Amino acid sequence: MPEQPTLELEGVGRQYGVDAPIHAxxxxxxxxxxxxxLAIEGPSGSxxxxxxxxxxxxxxxxxxxxxxxxRDVAEMTDKQRGGLRSQYIAFxxxxxxxxxxxxxVENVMMAEVYQxxxxxxxxxxxxxxxxxxxxxxxxxxxxxxxxxxxxxRVAIARALLGSRHVLLCDEPTGNLDTxxxxxxxxxxxxxxxxxxxxxxxxxSPELAGRxxxxxxxxxxxxVA
Amino acid sequence: xxxxxxxxxxxxxxxxxxxxxxVDLLDEASAGLFTRxxxxxxxxxxTVIGLAALVATLGVSRTASNRIVGRFDEVAATEIVVSSxxxxxxxxxxxxxxxxxERLSRLNGVVxxxxxxxxxxxxxxxxxxxxxxxxxxxxxDLAVQAVSPSAFEAxxxxxSAGRFFDQGFSDRADRVALLGVNAAERLGVVDLSGRxxxxxxxxxxxxxxxxxxxxxxxxxxxxxxxxEGTARTLYRARAPDIVVVETRVGANDLITEQIPxxxxxxxxxxxxxxxxxxxxxxxxxxxxxxxxLFVVLGAVSLLVGAIGIANVTLVSVMERTGEIGLRRSLGxxxxxxxAQFLLESTAIGFIGGIIGASLGVLIVVAVSAYQSWVPxxxxxxxxxxxxxxxxVGLLAGTYPATRAxxxxxxxxxxxxx
Numbered sequence: 001m002p003e004q005p006t007l008e009l010e011g012v013g014r015q016y017g018v019d020a021p022i023h024a025x026x027x028x029x030x031x032x033x034x035x036x037x038l039a040i041e042g043p044s045g046s047x048x049x050x051x052x053x054x055x056x057x058x059x060x061x062x063x064x065x066x067x068x069x070x071r072d073v074a075e076m077t078d079k080q081r082g083g084l085r086s087q088y089i090a091f092x093x094x095x096x097x098x099x100x101x102x103x104x105v106e107n108v109m110m111a112e113v114y115q116x117x118x119x120x121x122x123x124x125x126x127x128x129x130x131x132x133x134x135x136x137x138x139x140x141x142x143x144x145x146x147x148x149x150x151x152x153r154v155a156i157a158r159a160l161l162g163s164r165h166v167l168l169c170d171e172p173t174g175n176l177d178t179x180x181x182x183x184x185x186x187x188x189x190x191x192x193x194x195x196x197x198x199x200x201x202x203x204s205p206e207l208a209g210r211x212x213x214x215x216x217x218x219x220x221x222x223v224a
Numbered sequence: 225x226x227x228x229x230x231x232x233x234x235x236x237x238x239x240x241x242x243x244x245x246x247v248d249l250l251d252e253a254s255a256g257l258f259t260r261x262x263x264x265x266x267x268x269x270x271t272v273i274g275l276a277a278l279v280a281t282l283g284v285s286r287t288a289s290n291r292i293v294g295r296f297d298e299v300a301a302t303e304i305v306v307s308s309x310x311x312x313x314x315x316x317x318x319x320x321x322x323x324x325x326e327r328l329s330r331l332n333g334v335v336x337x338x339x340x341x342x343x344x345x346x347x348x349x350x351x352x353x354x355x356x357x358x359x360x361x362x363x364x365d366l367a368v369q370a371v372s373p374s375a376f377e378a379x380x381x382x383x384s385a386g387r388f389f390d391q392g393f394s395d396r397a398d399r400v401a402l403l404g405v406n407a408a409e410r411l412g413v414v415d416l417s418g419r420x421x422x423x424x425x426x427x428x429x430x431x432x433x434x435x436x437x438x439x440x441x442x443x444x445x446x447x448x449x450x451x452e453g454t455a456r457t458l459y460r461a462r463a464p465d466i467v468v469v470e471t472r473v474g475a476n477d478l479i480t481e482q483i484p485x486x487x488x489x490x491x492x493x494x495x496x497x498x499x500x501x502x503x504x505x506x507x508x509x510x511x512x513x514x515x516x517l518f519v520v521l522g523a524v525s526l527l528v529g530a531i532g533i534a535n536v537t538l539v540s541v542m543e544r545t546g547e548i549g550l551r552r553s554l555g556x557x558x559x560x561x562x563a564q565f566l567l568e569s570t571a572i573g574f575i576g577g578i579i580g581a582s583l584g585v586l587i588v589v590a591v592s593a594y595q596s597w598v599p600x601x602x603x604x605x606x607x608x609x610x611x612x613x614x615x616v617g618l619l620a621g622t623y624p625a626t627r628a629x630x631x632x633x634x635x636x637x638x639x640x641x
Contacts, residue, residue: 058553059632059633079242082556083555085553085554086556087555091553097553097637101259102259113244113554115555116242119245
């Protein structure tokens with residue numbers, strides 16, 4: 001049995017609007033194998049975020065086929081796509097997306113809220129993830145008290161909790177200074193070595209160079 | 225434990241719908257409520273006012289109507305007063321026969337019946353017998369009433385001294401009198417040990433007793449009361465003025481119908497029969513009038529509360545768009561999002577209902593205490609208010625929750641957090 005790609009796009013397009021359609025993605029073919037670390041480069045407005053949203057089942061293609069572990073996502077219901085995200089797909093956003101009124105550990109614990117499985121030990125598991133990203137001493141803080149680098153590490157801890165195995169990162173270092181950016185990249189590299197499948201958007205060739213494979217996207221089209 | 229070993233073999237795993245446990249749902253909803261306590265409290269206030277108004281108004285109206293009915297209960301519900309309609313010819317009415325009391329007391333349901341007649345004694349004044357004290361006034365212009373012996377029971381009279389007169393006194397036209405307590409005071413008769421007498425003009429009457437309480441016909445307390453036979457003989461009284469009837473509880477309506485036939489089978493229209501309106505009907509009429517008004521008031525306040533909840537929930541949905549996006553990215557379905565916001569608005573309504581109901585009960589008690597009333601509150605009103613609040617919250621949250629659920633995850637995430 002041939003190895004199935006984890007993510008597979010075939011001729012995927014995404015257009016917005018009907019009268020004067022904007023083609024955010026056109027005819028994209030992409031395979032991401034299990035355990036791969038893929039960097040998607042491109043200038044702003046090139047469609048990288050749309051591509052990532054399609055891969056994360058947050059957005060749906062208007063043409064073409066997207067298969068997740070061999071299954072056509074278009075045939076799934078809202079519930080099933082939710083299930084896909086809750087079990088298999090984790091996100092790290094450029095602007096962190098932490099709930100400002102909840103503590104660091106509570107933010108991390110949210111990763112398991114929509115999963116099957118027991119609440120028992122959730123706090124301990126969340127604390128373990130925070131320890132992995134080096135934030136064991138910040139668990140009861142509010143995110144607003146943390147630096148940008150620390151916040152992104154909280155977001156990564158949240159992405160790690162719940163045993164999802166595809167990590168989608170949208171400019172994970174975009175809001176960070178160079179030192180913090182490198183620390184986050186080191187963290188991602190470590191996760192990649194442990195076997196996590198990572199798709200990362202960046203506009204920095206230097207950061208893209210750390211990935212195991214790079215693709216460029218310009219005006220909604222992938223270029224080699 | 226490495227990530228590699230944690231990875232699931234998803235090729236062999238079905239993609240199950242995401243599951244959110246009830247505890248998690250409650251957790252998330254309560255976090256939504258309690259992370260912004262200030263706003264939550266302000267939102268709750270609307271429902272609190274609405275439900276407090278509803279409970280208080282229903283309670284006060286119930287208490288008040290109970291109070292009104294309570295006043296009727298005491299004596300009036302068993303009372304009938306029969307008088308004659310003034311006949312068009314002569315000014316003096318003779319429609320009532322002298323044996324009216326006797327006839328009515330034979331009716332089943334009548335406890336007692338007695339006739340009362342105002343006696344015209346002319347211009348003479350009334351005084352106690354020894355007319356010797358020049359220092360103070362000793363003669364007074366007092367009303368004289370002739371009554372049948374059975375009237376004492378019919379008006380529920382009580383004596384402070386002496387005895388009532390009976391039929392024998394009336395038949396013999398004896399010159400005996402009872403004094404109402406106020407009349408006795410004015411005349412200076414305090415006890416009967418000296419066998420006091422009073423003079424009505426030139427006629428001397430022995431005082432047989434002093435009446436100090438009646439439940440009906442309160443003017444008796446200020447009158448000199450003499451037997452009917454005496455009044456007919458001495459003062460040519462022509463006919464009783466009124467018949468006072470005490471009925472058994474519940475027999476009032478029936479007796480009222482029977483009286484004209486029993487007293488004047490020849491001319492039923494000659495009599496005027498006055499009985500109090502039926503107790504139950506009074507209660508219903510009073511209650512429903514007040515209740516309707518107050519329920520409308522409460523409903524309006526509740527509607528305002530509901531709009532408040534809907535508005536704040538809507539604002540909260542807009543403010544938390546980023547949070548909604550994040551939750552969707554973590555696997556929340558539309559129903560999860562809707563359920564969370566619905567639960568939050570329902571909880572606001574429910575909490576508001578509890579506080580509002582408590583406040584309403586306090587208001588009822590306070591108003592009752594101020595008016596010295598007995599507070600009356602229907603249990604379903606007090607207990608149902610929190611449920612009503614929850615329903616209001618649920619309904620108010622429906623539209624915002626639907627909006628929240630329909631948000632595109634991508635759009636929601638774009639709005640930031």
